Amino acid sequence: MKTKTEFSKKIEKFVHQSVGVSYMDAVVNYCEKTGMELEAAAKLITPTLKKKIEKEANHLRMMK
Secondary structure, X not given: OOOHHHHHHHHHHHHHHOOOOOHHXXXXXXXXXXXXXXXXXXXXXXXXXXXXXXXXXXXXXXXO
């Protein structure tokens, strides 16, 4: 993966093509399929994608 934009587009595409997949699950799934470390993926998350993940986490009561 070269840029944050490319990574975010792949995650967005996966979420929109899959039924019931969250952004958090999409990132984890991507990492599992490509062998990318979660820490490396975290560095590629754009501010827009981060807001969507935070919204999901708040909805699931995973954040204070």
